[in-house]
Amino acid sequence: MNQVGRKNPAGVLTGVRRVFARRTLAQREAIAGYLLLLPFLGGLAVFRFYGFFYNVWLSFMDAGAFGAPKFTGLDNYRKLISDSQVWLSLGNTLKFAAIAVPGVVVVSLLLAVLMQYRFRGESVFRAIVFLPAVCLPTALILVFAWMFQTQYGVVNAAIQAIGGDPVSWLGSSAGVTTVVSLLVIYLSFSVPTIILYAGMQDISPDLYEAATLDGAGPINRFFTITLPLLSPSLFFVIITTAIGTLKLFDVVYVLVPPIDQSVSLNYAFTLVYYYFYVGFVTIGGRGYAAAISLFLLLIIMVVSGILLRMQRRLVHYGEDG
Structure with a gap:
């Protein structure tokens, strides 16, 4: 048995070599490429495709923490339509997106324009711009939570120093909206800045020189040359930021702890947070949580579709003339 066990691997390798020997160089490279992709494709099939279709199946079930799921048809979706917390979460999510995406x-865009100029301390400025992309998001969120703390936060200390009253930043709708939106903007602007800066490098300097000779000032050149030719990069930044904001979770989870379902948490509730709360905090809500996640997918598809429709009118590609 040991001798047979030792010979089998050699026989398999010999067979593989014979198969490869009969192939052309292009065929051998293609086979090798597919073999290298197999681990990735296997992970994609298990953790993406299987997970998605399992989630769809689960949305039609009454699935608790224990026991087998029971088929309930469209009950989860009927419950979703009548659940006020879902619409509250959707309103908060769209509100954060409406503020954070333009922000x-x-x-x-402003930082990308500033990066075009050469000045003393330029390398430090660029490092500061990219800092949020390399720092731990949780650490930055905790820093913001400390800054906007009602009793000993530095923001309220500054307000009191100029004679104002302290603000309950995490205890009111306007306060939570302000802090969450500022935090999302700060966590999200680094990579878009690099994308827009790279897009500006592709604009020919000859266009700016010709516009300058025609008497166009810096502002005129920005709106007539830079913005139109930068619109593909701007569109990419807008759609990726919008999708990321609609999936907002970590900021709310760390910034506003779920203590006794406080009023502050209702101000910050997003659809992903509500999905997490129903699916992982409460008992027996896995099926309903799956329905909420598919509802969020529908919202993202609708928003993406609207933005893609707007692309035809607002995005200018140089080759289109």
């Missing part, structure tokens, strides 16, 4: 675009 990220404006901040990243």
Whole structure:
């Protein structure tokens, strides 16, 4: 048995070599490429495709923490339509997206323009711009939570120093919206800034020189040359930031702890947070949580579809003339 066990691997390797020997160089390279992709494709099939279709199946079930799921048809979706917490979470999610997405675009565009200029301390400025992308998000969220703390936060200390009253930043709707939106903008602007800066490098300097000779000032050149030719990069930043904000979870989870379902948590509840709460905190909500996640997928598809429709009118590609 030991001798047979030792000969089998050699026989298999010999067979593989014969198969490869009969192939052309292009065929051997293609086979090798597919073999190298197999681990990735296996992980994609198990953790993406299987997970998605299992989630769809689970949304039609009454699935608790114990026992086999029971088929309930569309009950989870009927419950979703009548659940006020779902619509509260959707409203908060869209509100954060409506503030954070334009904020990220404006901040990243401004910083990308500033990165075009050469000045003393330029390398330090670029390092500061990219800092949020390399820092731990949880650490930055905790820093913001300390800064906006009602009793000993530095923001309220500054307000009191100029004669104002302290603000309950995490105890009111406006306060939570302000802090969450600022935090999302700060965590999200670094990579879009690099993308927009790279897009600006592809714009020919000859266009700016010609516009300058025609008497166009810096602002005129920005709106007539930079923005139109940068629109593909801007569109990519907008759609990726919008999708990321609609999936907002970590900021709310760390910033507003779920203590006794406080009022502050209702101000910050997002759809992903509500999915987490129903699916992993409560008992017996896995099926309903799956329905909530598919509802979020529908929202993301609708928003993406609207943005893609707008692309035809707002995005300018140089080759289109």
